[in-house]
Amino acid sequence: MLKDKYQKEIAEILSHYPVKRSALIPLLYLAQQDEGYVSEAAMKEIAQMLRLTPPQVYETATFYTMLNLKPVGKFHLQICKSLMCALVGSDTVIGWVKAKLGIGPGETTADGLFTLSAVECLAACGTAPMMQVNEDYYEQLTEEKFDRILADLRKDGTCSLKTGPFMWPEARSAK
DSSP: OHHHHTHHHHHHHHHTOSSGGGGHHHHHHHHHHHHSSOOHHHHHHHHHHHTOOHHHHHHHHHHOTTSOSSOOOSEEEEEEOSHHHHHTTHHHHHHHHHHHHOOOTTOBOTTSSEEEEEESOOSOGGGOSOEEETTEEEOSOOHHHHHHHHHHHHHHSOOTTOOOSOOOHHHHHHO
């Protein structure tokens, strides 16, 4: 149970929100960090904590692509399928995944390393085609870059090509 295992973290999260319902996404994210996905049991527990109905929690959990409702591989490949990305080759990237890993959207490799999801806007229209792997962005993908990313991830779980989370231009220049 989340309440027992993460009592301090839950209290800390709830302390930030005068309206309990506002803590929903952080609590869902905590549940995902615990199990690797948001289980039905976790959604019910969170609903009870926040005095919401389970369907209210489920509605939120299914809306955000950052939340997974079933286990995913060690590396969650998310390919943007919005119009801008589609125009510059997101279908091609999905084709590379199918050809090189043998999986399509919603599937996980037999070894449990990779899961592919086709998602809506990842906010990198200017640098598409792109893919998010766990919390890292890989932009302006070519097949050569894609192959290197897969090789690096298989080798040691890190990739030198990552761009990381989005940073405003002012924050980048301050580094």
